Amino acid sequence: MRPRIETGHRRLERIALDPLARTTTSYYLFVLFLVAVVAWGFYAYVTQIRWGLVTTGMRDQVFWGIYMVNFVFFIGISHAGTLISAILRVTQASWRTPITRMAEMITVVAISIGALMPIIDMGRPERVWHMIAFGRFQSPLLWDIISITSYLTGSLVYLYLPAIPDLALMRDRLGRDASAIKRKIYTWLAVGWRNTPEQRHRLEKAIGIMAVTIIPIAVSVHTVVSYVFSMTLRPGWNSTVFGVYFVIGAIFSGIASLLIVMALFRKFYHLEEFITARHFRNLGYLMLVALLVYFYLTVGEYLTTGYKLEIEDKHLLELLLVGESAGWFWFFVVAGLVIPAVLIIVRRGPVIPRMLIAAVLVNAAMWVKRFLILVPSLQVPLMPFEFGAYRPTWVEWSITAAAFAAFILIFAIFAKVMPLISVWEVAEEMESAEHATLEAVERPSGTLEEAEGMGGSAAQRRLEETQS
Amino acid sequence: MPDKQDGKKLGRRQFLKWSAGAGLAAVLSSPFLPVLNPVKAANVPLPGPSHDTSHSNEGGDPKKVRAWTMVVDLKKCDGCVTIDAPPQCTQACIDGHFAPKGQEWIQIFGVDLPGGGQSFLPVPCYQCENAPCVNVCPVAATYHNEDGVVLIDHKRCIGCRMCMAACPYHRRFFNWAAPEVPPEAALAHYSPLYPVPAVKGTVIKCMFCAHFLRDGKLPYCVAGCPMKALYMGDRNEDIASNGVEVVQLSKFLDENDAFRWKEGLGTQPRVWYLPGHGQNFNRHASDPRPLKRPVWNWGGDGYNYQIEPLTWKRRPNETKD
Numbered sequence: 041m042r043p044r045i046e047t048g049h050r051r052l053e054r055i056a057l058d059p060l061a062r063t064t065t066s067y068y069l070f071v072l073f074l075v076a077v078v079a080w081g082f083y084a085y086v087t088q089i090r091w092g093l094v095t096t097g098m099r100d101q102v103f104w105g106i107y108m109v110n111f112v113f114f115i116g117i118s119h120a121g122t123l124i125s126a127i128l129r130v131t132q133a134s135w136r137t138p139i140t141r142m143a144e145m146i147t148v149v150a151i152s153i154g155a156l157m158p159i160i161d162m163g164r165p166e167r168v169w170h171m172i173a174f175g176r177f178q179s180p181l182l183w184d185i186i187s188i189t190s191y192l193t194g195s196l197v198y199l200y201l202p203a204i205p206d207l208a209l210m211r212d213r214l215g216r217d218a219s220a221i222k223r224k225i226y227t228w229l230a231v232g233w234r235n236t237p238e239q240r241h242r243l244e245k246a247i248g249i250m251a252v253t254i255i256p257i258a259v260s261v262h263t264v265v266s267y268v269f270s271m272t273l274r275p276g277w278n279s280t281v282f283g284v285y286f287v288i289g290a291i292f293s294g295i296a297s298l299l300i301v302m303a304l305f306r307k308f309y310h311l312e313e314f315i316t317a318r319h320f321r322n323l324g325y326l327m328l329v330a331l332l333v334y335f336y337l338t339v340g341e342y343l344t345t346g347y348k349l350e351i352e353d354k355h356l357l358e359l360l361l362v363g364e365s366a367g368w369f370w371f372f373v374v375a376g377l378v379i380p381a382v383l384i385i386v387r388r389g390p391v392i393p394r395m396l397i398a399a400v401l402v403n404a405a406m407w408v409k410r411f412l413i414l415v416p417s418l419q420v421p422l423m424p425f426e427f428g429a430y431r432p433t434w435v436e437w438s439i440t441a442a443a444f445a446a447f448i449l450i451f452a453i454f455a456k457v458m459p460l461i462s463v464w465e466v467a468e469e470m471e472s473a474e475h476a477t478l479e480a481v482e483r484p485s486g487t488l489e490e491a492e493g494m495g496g497s498a499a500q501r502r503l504e505e506t507q508s
Numbered sequence: 509m510p511d512k513q514d515g516k517k518l519g520r521r522q523f524l525k526w527s528a529g530a531g532l533a534a535v536l537s538s539p540f541l542p543v544l545n546p547v548k549a550a551n552v553p554l555p556g557p558s559h560d561t562s563h564s565n566e567g568g569d570p571k572k573v574r575a576w577t578m579v580v581d582l583k584k585c586d587g588c589v590t591i592d593a594p595p596q597c598t599q600a601c602i603d604g605h606f607a608p609k610g611q612e613w614i615q616i617f618g619v620d621l622p623g624g625g626q627s628f629l630p631v632p633c634y635q636c637e638n639a640p641c642v643n644v645c646p647v648a649a650t651y652h653n654e655d656g657v658v659l660i661d662h663k664r665c666i667g668c669r670m671c672m673a674a675c676p677y678h679r680r681f682f683n684w685a686a687p688e689v690p691p692e693a694a695l696a697h698y699s700p701l702y703p704v705p706a707v708k709g710t711v712i713k714c715m716f717c718a719h720f721l722r723d724g725k726l727p728y729c730v731a732g733c734p735m736k737a738l739y740m741g742d743r744n745e746d747i748a749s750n751g752v753e754v755v756q757l758s759k760f761l762d763e764n765d766a767f768r769w770k771e772g773l774g775t776q777p778r779v780w781y782l783p784g785h786g787q788n789f790n791r792h793a794s795d796p797r798p799l800k801r802p803v804w805n806w807g808g809d810g811y812n813y814q815i816e817p818l819t820w821k822r823r824p825n826e827t828k829d
Contacts, residue, residue, distance in 0.1 A: 099811060268670070
């Protein structure tokens, strides 16, 4: 059996490190396109700085717009990393290993982009340091700053720690022609990793501590993001359930983002052998759980306010259910809840395209849902006057497009400096799977089939699933 | 000799320990400093002629704590429709503060009456005692001054608009662009009590003309009201005036069934209304004449223009930025 493990290991390394070694022209073209979009967004931002927020569609009544929608959206998808890598690690779900790296990357990139959004939204961005110099803990915005910076720091550490053995691997596999600076960086980042049992033990311990630490931080982040809204006396925002509602929504869209990222990288970087239908199926079920909870909370939110029908809530519900925003609201219900649920439950057709379609729909619908949480609440008049109106301008759309482009761009660059799957963890899992098979075979009473049923030959099963 | 050396060594080590400890303590405690000192951060005296000495000399004892309160007698408020003019309180406020176009710091709303008629409701900032806007400000740019007025320090405001989200009366405005103001606005000395000229990218609102009150002068709106429907007073001294009569505030409120807008929210506004629909000036509740819009004498089109991409020609406020 030994040689087979070695081959598998080598094959894993080859496939995982391939994107780092080889870069195609279409990659450069794609990056160039993304850079162009980001540059256009930068031009839009310069325009906004020059003239002020008058260049946006926001005005005194609807004074927050799609910048804040993006903020909630990006902070939301950042929960992918925590859920997959921390929760699944703590619960020791071994199937997570090939997708943890991507999940953690989503987290780090999404928080960074998301945290920029309120700064872009500020009237005086040059005074952002006032938040630290004169910060008041009574303000929900300061809670945001504290928990988001903690989350970013924690996620960076949590991305880095499990990457150390892989960085050491890259240090060792660098070709002779690799530049000195590249070698220096990888050597520095690998912090002298030699894969000794003691190092291994310490690393596992550190990762374990971080996994447990990061879960409450992640929950706190989206809770306080919701508090920015629910600490106010506005219809639709003045709600006690908002913390949970936002956390569940974040996990929901986080899983959807991870599914999209997985499907794309699987295709472009030929990771079919490691990211299999099983991962899509399992994540699909997790997404279904989040979907059902989110559906439950949505019904609860609108039923309780709609039953009592306070006048401002009445205005809001009319806007959402039958009025101006009704098209978007029912789009959210159908495309974000009904169709994805059907796609996950009705197991007909190949699983990966099904999950990809469901995930794309969920992410689009969740962006719309954040818009519906934000904007119609602000349109409702609080004094006896007319409803407000909001239509984002080209500046806002450009900056939004740039934010998404920057998200993909950082990802594309990440993929060139670090393996997209955690090589050492997958190798470890393969090894332990092989051992399980060996043990099962050696056991006199057991059969090979039984052993496979117990989750034995992972490699074999992967091959089967790749074909399906 | 060895002893001495040891002593020296110990001393240096001790020193290093001490300084490291002090540095660590400073670093660790720095995030908590705002907690220890939140109110002081807000009340740092600001430069500007209207803040302390120049205005408070005439107003008697500068140490006396005031509780400025406004009373609006709706029996006298006809929305200025009977004199066929825009609401004169709003107009006086705009002219006095060079309020950027579109901002009505005191605004008149038409309130539907049960029988199909309409009454008018002048709404300044309510200067709530339990002000939601003050609670949420992340940088203490908006705060209560010693007389209970909610002010904004436009040199500190970061323009996050959290206070606008918190205000349940929609009484805060944002300077979406460099404000269009007449040239004479440049002569004003800015202070949170008299935020003129308005600062781009910050939140602005009515501040009860706090720069006048300590001098014993009435706010622009109170002085500007031709019907004398607005009263300004001090709850601590239990007195209020509309410029022609002086009333005992507590009795005046009680005997005229005063109420506050959205009392149930618990924000405790400092503005009271006496119910009515302008009947003192023979305005009928069913009078169909609508409110007239106030005017901004210095032109411009407010914040209603939008900037299109890649148009390199000169734009309307090119020179003002």
